[in-house]
Amino acid sequence: MxxxxxxxxxxxxxxxxxxxxxxxxxxxxxxxxxxxxxxxxxxxxxxxxxxxxxxxxxxxxxxxxxxxxxxxxxxxxxxxxxxxxxxxxxxxxxxxxxxxxxxxxxxxLAALRAARAAAREIAWAQHAETRGDLPAPTVAGQDVPGLVLDVDASIVLCHSEKESATSTWKKTFGYHPLFCFLDNTGEALAGMLREGRAGSNTTIDHITVLDQALAQIPDAHRHGTPILLRSDSAGSSHGVLAHIRALRDRQHLDIRFSVGVAITEPVREAIRAATDWIGAVDVDGDLREHAEICEITGMVATDGWPEGTRFIVRRERPHPGAQLTLFDTIEGWRHQVIATDTPPGGGSIQYLEARHRAHARVEDRIRCGKDTGFGRFxxxxxxxxxxxxxxxxxxxxxxxxxxxxxxxxxxxxxxxxxxxxxxxxxxxxxxxxxxxxxxxxxxxxxxxxxxxxxxxxxxxxxxxxx
Incomplete structure (x- = not known):
């Protein structure tokens, strides 16, 4: 040997x-x-x-x-x-x-946020002069035009008594900060430290973080560049979506949303009635086995939703160990629904659904962020x-x-x-x-x-x- x-x-x-x-x-x-x-x-x-x-x-x-x-x-x-x-x-x-x-x-802190925005403008100008346009996120084999903002919250555990550290909805103890990352580059545009009991879908917190994130974007990019806000269902409150529409109407920002939707009984009825299912695609744009999508706009009541909101449902055969609702168990599929105000002509529903699923990258940003300072306070x-x-x-x-x-x-x-x-x-x-x-x-x-x-x-x- x-x-x-x-x-x-x-x-x-x-x-x-x-x-x-x-x-x-x-x-x-x-x-x-x-x-x-x-x-x-x-x-x-x-x-x-x-x-x-x-x-x-x-x-x-x-x-x-x-x-x-x-x-x-x-x-x-x-x-x-x-x-x-x-x-x-x-x-x-x-x-x-x-x-x-x-x-x-x-x-x-407000002064430091303004200083970061000023430095970001210089960094982006340096990138434009030495390397060209900012990188574009890619989904389903296509580039997503403009800037993509991902909003998400995460629990940070505290192992000792700290001010405003409380029990969380996961029955742990700590803080529940809310973040906004730029998917194009991985930059951390905004973050808000919140007590552990803070809700996942707090409208005012989402609006504050979104506004702080938009303030970090240089004027030349904030006005005239398409901006997509992605969030899970925590960011789909009607107040947040109304604020996004107000940004478009009053500040003339080209901003759209793609958010998760809670599956309520009316949504379940629309899913049961859906018939025009087509194959879903993976990150490379290839058809994904055992996954289908369907647009159910017009089959779901739109009261409280901004005009032009579209609804897309995805169903997929559940993998072993997947957490399923009773509805999923009965139907034999795992379901997810998204809402977007991207109008027809802005891409196929396969692209729109894959574009939203790329929101999962924000979880990696947060995981890395916990190793870069905010995992311990x-x-x-x-x-x-x-x-x-x-x-x-x-x-x-x-x-x-x-x-x-x-x-x-x-x-x-x-x-x-x-x-x-x-x-x-x-x-x-x-x-x-x-x-x-x-x-x-x-x-x-x-x-x-x-x-x-x-x-x-x-x-x-x-x-x-x-």
């Missing part, structure tokens, strides 16, 4: 000089500067500077966002940046960072945790901008964990020659060329004037 190869024997010592870890995280910090995020945060929080010569509050906020994007989970993880000043410069102490978070009231104080959520969303944006502006191939679509293992956590050696500081990444690291190319693209990005 062939013996398993052994690892080379090593002798471990201290005293290595010029070696730094998490070298790739410097890419995130420099991108925050290149997009104007750091300067915008500094201006937004200028009134919070505690003493002359102290740490810039905006820079502290950016360092926290970089730390979260890099995989940090607690304020103490700032030490990874702080203890490598030759790479990251001066970084605030933990108590200073705590004081900043404690000072971020709703006025300050640091404080017992609700306001501090709300500020922490905002900086976590900022960190998610930095990762998304890194991928859309600086990376290609698989890493441009990779989840944060892969980016950290491949790029952000790499070790390097710092040397200083001829008044220049050089960061040398290991020659045989498989992704050295990718990281070097990314830094080169970063340096070549057009910078905002002034």
């Amino acid at each position: 062939k013996a398993t190869a052994t690892r080379p024997k090593i002798v471990v010592t201290g005293g290595g000089r010029g070696v730094v870890g998490h070298a790739g995280a410097r890419l995130l910090a420099d991108l925050a500067d290149a997009t104007g995020l750091t300067s915008a945060f500094s201006q937004a929080l200028a009134g919070l500077r505690q003493r002359q010569g102290g740490h810039d509050p905006g820079r502290i906020a950016v360092d926290l966002a970089v730390m979260l994007a890099d995989g940090g989970e607690a304020i103490a993880d700032l030490a990874v940046l702080r203890d490598q000043s030759e790479l990251f410069g001066p970084v605030a102490s933990d108590p200073t960072a705590w004081r900043l978070l404690a000072g971020l009231d709703e006025t300050a 640091p404080s017992r104080v609700f306001a501090i945790n709300q500020a922490w959520l905002h900086l976590a969303l900022t960190g998610i944006d930095l990762l998304a901008w890194t991928q859309t502006l600086l990376l290609d191939g698989d890493l441009a679509k990779a989840e944060p964990k892969k980016l950290r293992y491949r790029l952000l956590h790499v070790a390097a050696r710092i040397t200083r020659t001829a008044r220049r500081t050089r960061l040398a990444i290991a020659e045989h690291w498989p992704w050295t060329d990718t990281l070097v190319t990314a830094f080169g693209r970063l340096n070549a990005l057009p910078r905002p004037a002034g």
Whole structure:
């Protein structure tokens, strides 16, 4: 039998000089500067500077966002940046960072949201100049035109008593935040921290998050670009849909919706009466086995729904272990219904139904977001945790901008964990020659060329004037 190869024997010592870890995280910090995020945060929080010569509050906020994007989970993880000043410069102490978070009231958070919007406008302009249009989401083998916004809520468990952490509808304990992500790029446009008992279909919360998300979209894209809002049935309240229609009528936004619909008795009757079933398609546009769809518009009462709303039902043979209602069990199919105001001519019902099913990608965004800051909240104080959520969303944006502006191939679509293992956590050696500081990444690291190319693209990005 062939013996398993052994690892080379090593002798471990201290005293290595010029070696730094998490070298790739410097890419995130420099991108925050290149997009104007750091300067915008500094201006937004200028009134919070505690003493002359102290740490810039905006820079502290950016360092926290970089730390979260890099995989940090607690304020103490700032030490990874702080203890490598030759790479990251001066970084605030933990108590200073705590004081900043404690000072971020709703006025300050509104200023930070405006600063993020300003930086996003620059990042999108840089993308337009260096790479062209923003990527388009693809469903059923087709590109979805314009921008696609996905709204969804998720429970974040708390394992200790925290302000406004309560029992949830899943009989757990924690918070129930609501988010809006941009499917085109993975950017986290908006988020609202809510107590655990907050309802899934709270109209005012959905409207607030939607409005905050739309405010993050640059004017050139918000007006004149088709926008699709997707949500599960929690976002299908008549108040939310009326607000969307008001945005179209009063603000002249080209915004449409695609939302889940609760299957009530009138809907069940329409499903039983439906006859024009056709095959459903999968993500590649091929027919999906044992799945059918049918439009039931006109067979369902539209009281309270915006004019022009269409209803599409999907039925599929249930897989083992699927949770079925009594109606599904009797019929032998698992049913889902969506409502959309995309008019006839905006695509086949197969495309419209597949377009809505792609809303499931938001669950992956939230799962990754829980590994990028909002899976754990640091404080017992609700306001501090709300500020922490905002900086976590900022960190998610930095990762998304890194991928859309600086990376290609698989890493441009990779989840944060892969980016950290491949790029952000790499070790390097710092040397200083001829008044220049050089960061040398290991020659045989498989992704050295990718990281070097990314830094080169970063340096070549057009910078905002002034």
